[in-house]
Amino acid sequence: MKSLTPNAIRILYLDDEQDNLNAFKATFRREFEIYTVQSVSEATRILQEIPVHIIIADQCMPYCSGVEFLGSIINRFPEPIRVLITGFIDSEVLIDAINSGQIYRFVRKPWDEMELRNTIYNAYDSYRTTQQLKQNVAELEKTNNELSRFIYSMSHDLRSPLMSIQGVIKLANLEQSVIDPNGYLDIIGQSVHKLDEYILKVIQYYQNSKAEVINESIRFESFINELLEEFKPQNLSIDFQIDIDQPVDFIGDTFHISVILNNLISNAIKYQRMDEVAQVVNIEVKVNAAKTVISIADNGIGILNEHLDQIFKLFFRAKNTRRSGSGIGLYIVKEAMNKIGGKISVKSAPNKGTRFDISIPNRRVEEMSLCV
């Protein structure tokens, strides 16, 4: 077998008439790398061995029409551009073949040399464009993957020295070994904590975007109480009011739902008013066969009306808060919601409080209907 010429346009021409094959080769052999075959089996053998760019097939052949042949190889050899060549054809067949994507162009026999040449060059352009696009998509996917892996591992590497700093501050306080009348250690500690919160949000963002949806049974009573264990000890001044009504089983994705609730509860805690004597975080859960409806409400500083439609945007920070934050939390909530097909809405009044209402479909319905 002759070796492939780089940059040459490789064409496979299938026609049962040797005269046509010879004529084609005589006309174009100086321009293109041409493989001529008389049968479908020969054509398939060439396609297995040689990455051709363009397949030209005659429509009128004894055992298999050109349209049938081109349609039959589309799955095994999707890359070459397919051209049909023929003297007579039923226009219905041709229209179907072109519309179903089996054929790129149709060339009439006897062919006009200029027209056929143009068709070949156009087909090759189309081949190149498609290949380029595929390559670009693959590269983008790779870059995207690397980027998020990079962010993830960097976030972890940043965390360990931060935890060492927290450890040193703890030890200094324990030993009383640093004379610190102005509370500088405390300020360092707060800054490190802020930085760590930010890093944790970035990691959570990555985990949320990578995690697949896994549906399992959720008992909201214990689920919510476990989540609150993380918050209660540091927020003794807050009255957590929990009302859970779950008469039926709920099937849903534990990871994404906990990400959502974690962010909303931590916001409800963070954006309390300092001067409020009775700080309240109210969580209501109502489960039915179709969905669970959860509301998380606080009597904190609230959200300005003009900010309400922006809070779910990445890196959005409200200006009236005087709280540290990354602008990532609610974005993650929205992304997680999209993943599990949930809905979220918010009502808020400045200095009165904020209430998030979420609705998450109960996957139990689908599982049951699958069994029927």
Add this chain to the structure above:
Amino acid sequence: MLVDDSSIDLFLAEKMIKISGLSNDIVACSSASDALDHLKQSELLPDLILLDIHMPEMDGFEFLNDFMRFPAVVREKINIIMLTSSVDVKDLARAEANPSVIKLIKKPLNTHELIKVVADF
């Protein structure tokens, strides 16, 4: 016994455990292989190992694999607690699931938490 590639974290843990009164007899190992060598050679086995997860060369999980090959009589005497700053879901799940690990606690080390875990066992 403390196993951690960070010399600062080793220093911190040693100091804090001494101050907390939990122990005064502490061996600090700056790598998992050091720790394994020590366990093989020493007459005195530690009651407790505080094991970091992410370490170069041999990480905490690889240490645990090797540790599983120790005779049962040795393993039964030693309690292992993993201590990490990782928040990787897979890391945390693997640590919790490992039969040799009694608990995973997060950095920075909180001696009250440590004492409570030890007391529960």
